[in-house]
Amino acid sequence: MSVEFRVLGPLEVLLDSEPVSVPAGRGRVLLATLLLRPNQFVSVDELVERLWDGEPPTVDRAHKTLQTTVLRLRQALGAANRVRTTPGGYLCEVRPDELDLLRFRALVKAGDFASAAELWRGPALANVVSDALHRDDVPRLEAERLDALERRIDADLERGGASDIVAELIELTREHPLRERFWAQRMTALYRSGRQAEAFESYREITTLLADELGVDPSPELRELHLALLNGEVGGSQRKALCQLPPDTAGFVGRAELLCKVEEKLAAPGVPVVVLSGAPGVGKSAFTIKAAHRLRDRFPDGQLFARLNGASGDPRDPVEVLAELLVALDVHASAVPDGLEARSAAFRAQLADRRMLVVLDDAAGSDQVRPLLPGTEGCAVLISSRQQLVQVDGAQSLRVPPLGEDDGIALLSSVLGAERAGTDKAAVAAIVRACGGLPLALRVAGARLAARESLPLSSLARRLSDERHRLDELTMGDLEIRATFGPSYEALPADAATAFRRLGLLGATDVASWTVGVLAGGDGERLVERLVEANLLDEVGLDVTGEPRYRLHDLLAVYAAELVRAEDEQVVAEAMRAYVHLLLTVVEVAAEAWTGGDELPLVPIAPSTALDRAEIERLADNGEGLLVSEMVNIERAIMYCLRKNWVSDAANLVDRAFLFLDVYYSHDRVLQLRELLREAAFADGKDLIAWRSHLDHVAQRITRGVTEELLAELARCAEAFEAMDAQAELAAALGSLTYYTMVLTGQPQVALAERAVVAGRASGVRNLRTSTLRELGTMLATEKRYAEATRVLDEALAISREANAPWNEIALLLSRIASSALAQGDLDRARSASREALDLTTKLDDTRGIAYCTTQAAQVDLALGDPGHALTGAEKALSAFEGLGERRGAVRAVAVVAEATLALGLYGKVIDVATAALENYADTGDADAEERLRVALAEARRRA
Structure with a gap:
């Protein structure tokens, strides 16, 4: 049996898709009133007021008439009856799928505005005769409908459907002539449909209408749109507005004056920053969210929101917060730079020329906040914190005070329900005074009373009057909270x-x-x-x-x-095992796009059966988004596993998640997690896991520069893997040792490379076989054994192509082939290989890979006699490397910049560039790049 209630149009009830007759008159008013407050208590007094639409007869007669109306309504509804009696009132108990109003709000919350708008069948409750309903409730419903309609039209415009909605917008502006948002959408749709004259005529029409009807000018937003149309700045699509704000604060009372102050301060020129501070429990976060929602119209490009966990004792690292915000702003994972300053600069660049509000909740201190501030006018920042953050330049502090007595009574009454609060007004006032007007304390007191309906209000008021035990009754920081939550x-x-x-x-x-x-x-x-x-x-x-x-x-x-x-410890451990196993499975599916290349093969896991495979794949469909959303929980799961000595689970989670997430954590945190895993594995006797983690630890450190110490650690890893006969791991360690030894010393390491190839073949792992062949080919080319190098590199490329290997693996092989060909003067092969490598990394949208391949392509251009093109490419790559904090790549790019500048005859610039680079990048350990810089510097000095 299915039941459906409809209020978004004429009041209707359907039972198994067949209409149920609802008694006209008071029966419809009663049902409509209850449905507009689904699953909520409605008092007898309120229902009596609604049913009579004015002053009822005697109280006794009114209550009896209400009872009769309820009885007749229940009889008419029959099996569809959902009206339930509660102490002092009634409620209508409906599931979300049984009431069109609940479905409408759920669709709006999910962003499906088109489906939400389709639920409306006409004016709400058109067949219900009630002045009160149509005065107090229907306008709110209509406002929700129009808001959803506006958002649906915005989505249509975003998708490029301007011409399809022009007629609808003309009709909407006729129906709602003073609703400026519809006029703005009408102007935009007309302009994008090639009907510019009509768009400008629409602006003149609304300007005249507002002046005649209200004596006012169009809003700033409408005037700005008109100016943009005049300047031709409204194209076929616009950047989608983003709203990350949590739901608007429910049950909010008072603070109207403070809200006005916030709005005033955030309207200041420049980048206004307002800090809301106050005592714990005073409602800073609730007020911040309320204020942000009220300000949404001022920031049409969106509102960003981040919790900083300042009061938790473990505040969030701004490096992690910036990564999260950049992803929300549609920055690709590979383009998120490493390091605080680089990410902060990228964040400011993303907000440039946008009108966005940045909301930072529960800030720990100034150092945490400063990197998260925009840099251009049009943006504003709203911060809540226990501190005033006076060290933040330009910040204006506002104190959030406790509520006054009247507002406190309103808040407590909203928690209790007006009817119950009215049974003992003196006790309610006493509770508010005892709570000192702190919203959190009032909500705690209200929750205790709401959870125990039989508890007299005077009882709690009496206990709170005793100052010796007041904090015990209201404390939220120790185990006494059991009395509230229990x-x-x-x-x-x-x-x-x-x-x-x-x-x-x-x-x-x-x-x-x-x-x-x-x-x-x-x-x-x-x-x-x-x-x-x-x-x-x-x-x-x-x-x-x-x-x-x-x-x-x-x-x-x-x-x-x-x-x-x-x-029971065992039962809880099994639950956490199931959670870790499911998290591991979801992460594995989400991270599939980043597997391949030189990575060691992942230790296979049995997929979790806690969810259907289809559901797991749905969750992981947006791999980047899923991993970023779960990154805090992934790290906590890793730490939990390490505490419980579940070393294999921790290792499996680290190996999969960090294929992607290592660029989101700070460099130091990645190193710390690798160290913790390594030490736990050694302590548990899992040497292979320990040494694999150590190898990954070295790989992270070496991105900052190659040193003798790190080469020694790579050699230790190789010795350990060889002793364990772990051929795959041995191949990876020897391959890295081969390459980085040559980078540091400038000397080819053929013997090491040959050992790596032997291990790679023995491992049976295809990508390790090709990667070790790649290193051998590179070493042979460096020794000028070009024929052998060509044979080895071509063999590796053939294996990769035949296996349809990941593009990043093929791109790296092509890059080495290009380097070998360039060294032996085969410029046609060098150009072909370097261009294909660049094309592959561009398709992958791999910012780091693109920068390396662009550097190599610039070298080839220089060899082909085109120093101007080479200089442009090398400078572009250098800019990308600096943004990523990739110092090894940067020194290679700057070497090409110096060589191209030398070829152009700009000797003074070469001297400046090379001198600065040799000083700034002395710790990167790239012997070849340093030697090229020295040669360029010497030649420039000689010629100058």
Whole structure:
């Protein structure tokens, strides 16, 4: 049996798709009132007011008439009846799929505005006669409809469908002549459809209309659009606005004056920065989110949001936050630079010429905030923090004060319900005074009362009047919080209670519903719904993949952690094993795009069966987004595994996740995690894992420059792998040792390369066989044994092409072939190989690979007698390397810059460039690049 209720149009009820007759008059008013507050208590007094639309007769008669109306409505609905009696009132109990209003709001939240708009069948509740409903409720519904319609039209314009919606927009501006957003969309659609004259005429029409009707000018946004049209700056598509704000704060009361101050300060010229500070529990975050939503129209290019966890004792590294924000701004993973300064500069560049609001919640201090600030006018920053952050240049601080008594009573009443709060107004006022107007304390008190409906308000007021125990009653920082959270937790069904406890294993971090499901061994979506309904889990919006995220409040997380510690250790360990296994499986699928190249083969894992394979692939479809969304949880899972001595699980997770995520963490954090894994593996007797981790540790360090110390560590790795007869690992270590020894010393290492080839063949791993052949070919070419080098490199390329190897592997081989050909003067082969390598890395959108291949192509151009083209390419590559913090690549690019500049006869510039480079890049350990710089410098000095 299916039931459907409809309020987005004439009131309708369907039972198994057949209409159910709803009694006209008060019966429809009653049902409509309850449906507009689905699953919420509506008091008898409010219903009486609605049913009479004015002053009812005697109270006794009104209540009896209401009871009769409810009875008749239930009888008419029959099997479709969802009206339930509660103490002092009624509610209509409906599932999200049974009421079109709930489906509409869910679609809007998911961003499917077209489907949401299609649910409307006409004016809301058109067949319900009630002045109160059409005065108080229907306008709000209509506002929601128009907002969804505007967003749907924005999406149509974004997709290039301007000409298809012109007629609709003309009709909408007739129906809503003073709604300026429709006029802006109409002007945009007309302009993009080639109807410029009509677009300008539309602006004149709304200008006249506003002047005649309201005596005002068009809004700044409409005037700016008009100017953009005049300047031809509105093209066929626009950059999509981004909103990362959490849902608007529910149950917010008061603070109107403070909201006005925030708006005023954020309207200042330049890049205004407003810091909202105040005591713990005063509601800084709630107020910040409320203010940000009110300001959305001022920042049409979007609103960025980041939690900085300043109050947690473990504030987020701004390097990680910047990576997250850059991905949200559609920066490709390979283009995210390494290092704080580079990422901060990239972030500022992304915000240039945009009007965006950056919201930073719970900042720890000035050093954490400074790298996250925009640099150009048009943007603004709103920060919440326990500190005033006076060290942030230009920041204006506003203190968020406690609520006054009237606002405090309103907040507590909104938690309790107006009817219950009205039973003892003196007690409510006493509780507000005892709480000092702190919203968190009021919500704690309200939650305790709401969880125990039989508890008299005067009882809590009396306990709070005793100053000796007031903090015990209201504290949120120790185990006394059990008295507040206990009733809510105990009221949960067993499976939802398990889910709540198990979330304590992860702490206060954002999670998806599948995480909740695997930890509790149940349906994650349903469990999340129960916890959200019980106010024990917060919705925090969508991640970059579009997946909803949820979070335990910090104090609830502490409470849940205490509860889970009381569970059977073995049972909890099995739940965490299942979670780690599923996380590992999802990460493996998400990271598939980055496998290949010189990586060691991953240790195979048995895929998790906690979710269907199709669901796992859906979650991992946006590989970058999934990995970035889960990066905090991945790191926590790795640390949990290490604490529990689950070394193999930790290693498998590190090996897969860090194929991609190593560029998102700070360099030092990557090294630290590798070190922790290495030491745990040694302690557990897992030597192969330990040495593999050490090899990866060295590989990370060597990106900053080659040293004798690092070469010695590579040699130690090779010795260890040889002793264990680990041929794959031996091949990788020897290949790296071969290449980097030549880089540092400038001397070819043929013997080492031949040992690597033997190990590569013995390993049976194709990519290690080709990579070791590549290094051997490179060494032979350096020794000027070109015929042998050509044979070896061609063999490696043939193996890779036949196996349809990843493009990055083939590109690296082609690059080495180009280098060998260039050294022996075969310029046609060098040009062909270098161009194909550059094409492949460009298709991959691999910023680092593109820079290396561009450097090599510039060398070939120089050899072909085109120094101007070579200089342009080398300078482009140098800029990319500097942005990435890739010093080894930078010194190679600057060597080509010096050589091309020398060929152009600009001797003074060569002297400046080469002198500076030899000093700045002395620690990179690239002997060949340094020698080329010295030769160029000497020649320039001689000629000058």
